[in-house]
Amino acid sequence: MKRSATNRRAFTLIELLVVVAIIVALLAILLPSMGRAIATAEMTVCGTRMKQIHIAMLAYVADNQRAHPHPQQWVTLDSYPTSWASQKALEDGQLWRYMQQMQDAYLCPTFKGVAQQFAGLEAKSSICMNVWFGHGNPAAGSWLGKATLTRWTEVRRPGSLMLLSDENPFTVPNYSTHAINNLAMGPGDYHNPASHVDSIGSFHLPQQGDYATGLSNVAFVDGHVEQRTIDDTKEVATPDIYK
């Protein structure tokens, strides 16, 4: 009753190759959709981090006679133009004492990978503050010299004006002349179509791997977050009084 091993039916080479081909085909179908699901989840995490920063800024406002943090001091200019790769820039910033227990909130998880790819640097932060909330610099003599919004209560439509956004670690022609440098996001002159300084990010869910075509998270003064395209930069970032 001894069973011969040669009687056992084995897989033929052809059968094995068919199985391997089916597995490869299934992976090819599943991996991109899984990648997209992960990227969508990361974008949501990034938006939630902006909301955490918004809460920390509210705490700062409460402690500072209703003045909000300065867009170039909330995180400092340590190691400019790559302050976003500096831990010291965070620790010297106005918001640090409110953020120590949630340091992750400074950084969009998607930016981390994109910055490694385009700039070869390890990001410590990436979320940017709207430079229109600066305290004004008449000497600047440009659109930036008009930035005099010192109180959020001066904002007519808090649900329409950007407070925080993503910014790219690369420039996009006709949208930005600067890549992320100081964690302040300045859109340029609303009335001059050729005036491009910074733009909101475009690296979330890019089309065909082109990081200039994707989305940015935008947190508004009222704290809600929306996903916008780079085309929306000046519209969401410029206060009504300068439009």
Ligand SMILES: [Zn+2]
């Ligand atoms: Zn993001």
